[in-house]
Amino acid sequence: MFLKEVQMVDEYGKGLQGESTCITEMFLWELGKTFKTNDCQAIFFICGDFEEMKLVKTVQEEPDMLCPKHSYEAEIPFDMPAFQKLQSYEKKVMMAGVLKEAMLFVAEQRNWDKAAVAKAFANMRKKDYKHQFKAWRPKMSTNFKLKAYPLVELDIYSFRLYLVIEDRKKNVIAKGLAAATETFIEDIAYYMNRLEWLSDDEAVIYTMAHKHSYFSLRVNGSSKFVKQQKENDTQ
Structure with a gap:
């Protein structure tokens, strides 16, 4: 099974999902279509006022409206007030940094290829996050x-x-x-x-x-x- 979708969503309702799409799509582009997982096609990173990263849900037997089958959910600390004060490019840098930490965390938890994740973000940085x-x-x-x-x-x-x-x-x-x-x-x-x-x-x-x-x-x-x-x- 291969990873096909990554989303960053927020618990504040401040529109992070839309703003982060350019970063999540760029990451998937650089990662490629053959990043292997055992049971996951999509990851939803819930960004909010959390004390630590936590993988709260892995693959489920049946899909529901919020979390499809073969998907994970993870809670990720995210400073929304600080994010909202940033300019566009700075926002990209912050979202890429948070997403990198989150993906490496999940990769560590699930024994995925961390080197491939790190390489994808290195390529994004070389392109100055312009997708x-x-x-x-x-x-x-x-x-x-x-x-x-x-x-x-x-x-x-x-x-x-x-x-x-x-x-x-x-x-x-x-x-x-x-x-x-x-x-x-x-x-x-x-x-x-x-x-x-x-x-x-x-x-x-x-x-x-x-x-x-x-x-x-x-x-x-x-x-x-x-x-x-x-x-x-x-x-």
Whole structure:
């Protein structure tokens, strides 16, 4: 069984889960998809006014609404008043530090690979906690001279989706902001249905809307968001 999900939630109701998503998702990205566990696919770190770290629940026989099957819960000391006074970057550093201690604690308790956990956080630090990645493999233009791909950036207060066009030497020819959403994976995923080249100099990325909505980017840098109506909708 492999670890697929990590969340930081708080007992104060101050929105830590949303703010921490950029850090938890970056950790999972750096950790990779093959981090082995005996019985755990998800960990929920409850951050609050606790005196010490404690693994309060391991895998259960049946899922419930708050804690799915094959998941753990752990209580983690977290200074919320101090956290709220920090600037965005400082918040990232604090959340990464708390998450690192929490993951190493659970790894020690459950005999997981602590070296892999430490390496993931070292990579995060090298990248200065900036999480961006190509959502899909680049797609070549019809004349095979250019390639386009969606670039996702997860930040503390918003997620952003860019459409990028490069030449064959990986020089960026054009880059346009396709969408900016709140910190929910589902929200940013809505804008990433499929990517196509409409011509040799125009790439588009379609949304998941039932109507033909897409973000368009040309090699000259011009961009626009298009909402097309189906024929039946315009009659």
